Amino acid sequence: MGEVGDKYRLYLxxxxxxxxxxxxxxxxxxxxxxRLFEEERTKEWPEGSLEETVxxxxxxxxxxxxxxxxxxxxxxxxxxKFTLSVxxxxxxxxxxxxxxxxxxxxxxxxxxxxxxxxxxxxxxEETFESSHENFRSAFPRGxxxxxxxxxxxxxxxxxxxxHWGHMEGNFKGHAPTGKMVEFxxxxxxxxxxxxxxxxxxxxxxxxxxxxxxxxxxxxxTAEESNSSNAQICPFM
Numbered sequence: 001m002g003e004v005g006d007k008y009r010l011y012l013x014x015x016x017x018x019x020x021x022x023x024x025x026x027x028x029x030x031x032x033x034x035r036l037f038e039e040e041r042t043k044e045w046p047e048g049s050l051e052e053t054v055x056x057x058x059x060x061x062x063x064x065x066x067x068x069x070x071x072x073x074x075x076x077x078x079x080x081k082f083t084l085s086v087x088x089x090x091x092x093x094x095x096x097x098x099x100x101x102x103x104x105x106x107x108x109x110x111x112x113x114x115x116x117x118x119x120x121x122x123x124x125e126e127t128f129e130s131s132h133e134n135f136r137s138a139f140p141r142g143x144x145x146x147x148x149x150x151x152x153x154x155x156x157x158x159x160x161x162x163h164w165g166h167m168e169g170n171f172k173g174h175a176p177t178g179k180m181v182e183f184x185x186x187x188x189x190x191x192x193x194x195x196x197x198x199x200x201x202x203x204x205x206x207x208x209x210x211x212x213x214x215x216x217x218x219x220x221t222a223e224e225s226n227s228s229n230a231q232i233c234p235f236m
Contacts (some may be wrong), residue, residue: 006030006034007034008030008034008037008055008056008059008060009030009056009059009060009063010056010060010075010076011060011063011064011075011076012027012028012063013027016075017073019073020068020070020073021068021069021070021073022067022068022069023066023067023068023069024067027067028063028066028067030063030142032140032141032142033141033142033143033144035141036141036142036144036165036166037142037144037145037146040144040164041144041146042146042148042162043146043147043148045147050150050153051147051149051150051159052147054147054150054157054159054189055145055146055147057076057189057195057197058145058147058161058187058189059145060076061074061076061077061197061200062102062145064076064077065097065098065101065102066101066102066132069098071094071095071098074094075196076196076197077094077196077197077198078192078194078196078197078198079094081192081198081199082094082097082197082198082199082200083198083199083200084097084105084199084200084202085199085200085201085202086105086106086108086201086202086203086204087202087203087204088203089108091199092105099128100123100128101127101128101129101131101132103123103126103131103132103134103135104123104126104128104131106202106204106206107121107123107131107206107210108123121172121210134171134172135171136169137169137170137171138165138167138168138169138170138171138176138181138213139165139166139167139168139169139181140168140169141165141166141168142165143163143164143165144163144164144165145161145162145163146161146162147159147160147161148160148161148162148184154191154195155190155191155192155193156188156189156190157188157189157190157191158186158187158188158189159186159187159189160184160185160186161184161185161186161187162182162183162184163182163183163185164180164181164182164183165180165181165182166178166179166180166181167179167180167181167212167213167216170216170219171213171214171216172213172214173218173219173220174213174214174215174216174217174218174219175216175217175218175219176216177212177215177216179212179215181209181212181213182209183204183205183206183208183209184204185202185203185204186202186203186204187200187201187202187203188200188201189201
C-alpha cells in the first residue's frame, strides 16, 4: 500500500493527507492493535481477496471516523450519500456519525437520559472524547476487528465480523478482568463505483459485550457488579 497507509489502512500519510485535520495533531499509529489482530485473528485472508478488501476498507473507514475531524477529509465514504444505521435504528448522516463518534453511534439509544438507569452506559451522556477514552482505557492493546465471512460482493457487500480486545484496564470505575471481550455482528455495506461507502448497516447484540466490561469490581467499593445486568441503557 506504499505511502498512503499501513498494512491494513489507507489514507494515513502521503501527499493526499498533507491538509488533513487530525484529531490528535497527527496520523495515528496502529502497531499495538495490528499485533493483537495478527496474533489472535481466526481468519487470514489471501492478499487481494474480496474478504481482505472488505476487511481493510472497514479498518480504513474506522480510522477516518476516529481520527479525522472534518468529513471533507474522509476518502473512504461518499460524502453526499453516506449513512450509518445500527440495529435498525434511524440512519445517521456522515456529520452526525462524526459528531457522536463510533462508540456512541454503536451504543446509541433513543431512551431519554433521565430514564436510563443509573450506572448504565448512556451514549447521551458521553462525548466523542469521553466514549473513546472509556474504551482506550479498557483495551490498552486496542480493540481488534476482523472479517469472518463475506456473503456478497459489490455494490452490496454483506459480511460477518468479529470485534475483540482484552480488558486490561479500567472501564467507567470498574477494575480490569484481564479477560477477552468480544462480539460477533453482521453488516451490509453499499458502495459506489469507486468503492466508497454509501450506506452501512450493522447488526449485533451489545448487551453481553457491555456486561463483560462491568464484571470487574468497582474500584471505590471493591464489590463486584451484577454480571447478569447488561449495563447498557436499553434500546427502543
